[in-house]
Amino acid sequence: MKFSKLVLPGITMIAVTYGLARFSFGLLLPAINQSLEMTDSTSGVVSSLFYVAYCITIVLSTVITTKEGPRRMIILAGLSAFFGLLLMAIAPNVGMLALGVLLAGGSTGLASPPYGAAVSIWMKAENQGKANTWINSGTGFGIAISGLGAILLMPHWRLTYVIYAALALSILLWNYKVIPQVNTGAGSKLMLKKGNFSVRGVKGANRLVIASLLLGFSTAAFWTFSRSFIEAAGGYSSWQLSGFWVMIGLFGVLGGFSGSLIEKVGLQSAYRFGSFAIAGASIILAAAPENFLTAYLSAGLFGCAYIFLTGVLLVWGIRVFIKNASLGIGVPFLLLAVGQVLGSLFAGVFIESWGYSASFILYGLMGVAAAFLAPEKR
Incomplete structure (x- = not known):
């Protein structure tokens, strides 16, 4: 095709x-x-x-x-x-x-x-x-x-x-x-090779699971509270608040180049680059949420890094579950969502206790920690 x-x-x-x-x-x-x-x-x-x-x-x-x-x-x-x-x-x-x-x-x-x-x-x-x-x-x-x-x-x-x-x-x-x-029976030119729905005994699966959870947790505060953060900082019109979201999406499109970058620098380096970038987005926003340029820079960096990282996790998952591509995508994306659920729940508590800036710095540091769970070189 x-x-x-x-x-x-x-x-x-x-x-x-x-x-x-x-x-x-x-x-x-x-x-x-x-x-x-x-x-x-x-x-x-x-x-x-x-x-x-x-x-x-x-x-x-x-x-x-x-x-x-x-x-x-x-x-x-x-x-x-x-x-x-x-x-x-x-x-x-x-x-x-x-x-x-x-x-x-x-x-x-x-x-x-x-x-x-x-x-x-x-x-x-x-x-x-x-x-x-x-x-x-x-x-x-x-x-x-x-x-x-x-x-x-x-x-x-x-x-x-x-x-x-x-x-x-x-x-x-x-x-x-x-x-x-796609036919799953005999007598077809194109057959679906059925895979096993299991992560047991799969080399590299545990590291992939933990990395996906931690990255999901570290991005939850930005997805859930970044718009509220800059709105609370003051000085933004309604179109500027929506524009913040547009920046996330527009720069997220650049994440489509992750496949090409993985080919050039390797999966391990691409993963670390994405993790540090996603961490930097939260820390930059925490530094000056009231500044229009800083906030939009943070949004663009987050959008690009998030879509880039999901692309990296996708390729990593398929390499780990090489005989079952659907499981290779399902496992990291599921754990990413679970991490976001947990991260959102804790983020609300942290923000009420410590405020937006300290909480976003904390979540940024979690992204830094995730960088050290990079996939092993093949």
């Missing part, structure tokens, strides 16, 4: 599921709170459903992709994003909004593992690293689009979600057309 024929629809599906269905919620939340009269505690519970759904569906997707191939999960991810966004757009109450959040959040977990399997099946070996990291960079495109949507349509959050749902449907149809079926 041609590189662009698989990678382009993959990028757009990841952009829809991660950027629009998942990460856009935080930007639109103030308007949603006002419209549905939600308290802060209620909106916090609803927001947590994104992580819950993600953790469940990425396990489900990994298991089914391992047994049946990637097509069914990719289509299901698109359907989940479409119906989730549509339900959120028309939600008359918190209950329906929560259901939409579950579906939208679940689409992210459904989408990631099957694309890794698709690349391993249909891409030449020398192109697989680039293909995986460029598909992963779709998150950056989606975040940038969600930020622009927040700037242009902030008061009209229902219309925003309707537009996002229409985009999700069109991209679902595109993937439905281009992703072929």
Whole structure:
């Protein structure tokens, strides 16, 4: 299969599921709170459903992709994003909004593992690293689009979600057309080699698990509280606050080059570079959150480093679970999400006790610690 024929629809599906269905919620939340009269505690519970759904569906997707191939999960991810966004757009109450959040959040977990399997099946070996990291960079495109949507349509959050749902449907149809079926039975020219859903006895798996957890924990404060941090620092207009998010997405697109950098400097050096960069983003923001240029520099560095690092974890995971690409993506991405859940819970406590700056420095230092868990050289 041609590189662009698989990678382009993959990028757009990841952009829809991660950027629009998942990460856009935080930007639109103030308007949603006002419209549905939600308290802060209620909106916090609803927001947590994104992580819950993600953790469940990425396990489900990994298991089914391992047994049946990637097509069914990719289509299901698109359907989940479409119906989730549509339900959120028309939600008359918190209950329906929560259901939409579950579906939208679940689409992210459904989408990631099957694309890794698709690349391993249909891409030449020398192109697989680039293909995986460029598909992963779709998150950056989606975040940038969600930020622009927040700037242009902030008061009209229902219309925003309707537009996002229409985009999700069109991209679902595109993937439905281009992703072929893989037979798992005998007599087929293209067979799916079934893998084992297990991390036991796999060399390098433990280091990958711990690194993913720690990186997830270290990035949680930035994802959850960075916008609140600069807003509390004062001096930012509403469009500048949304622009902060756009910077994360736009520079996140640069993370698509992680596959090329891994080829040049090696997986170990690329991982360490990404870990130090992600740590630096939190520390820079803590140093001068009230400064427009410093805040935007931090956002750009975080976006680039985060998408870059997820690309590195993706390649690392596939190398560790070389016989099961879907498991190679599912394990680090699941542990990254678990780390973010734990990191978000502790970040709130730390911020209440020590303030934003000290907490962000602490989380930055955790990123530095993660750098010392780099993969071993092959």
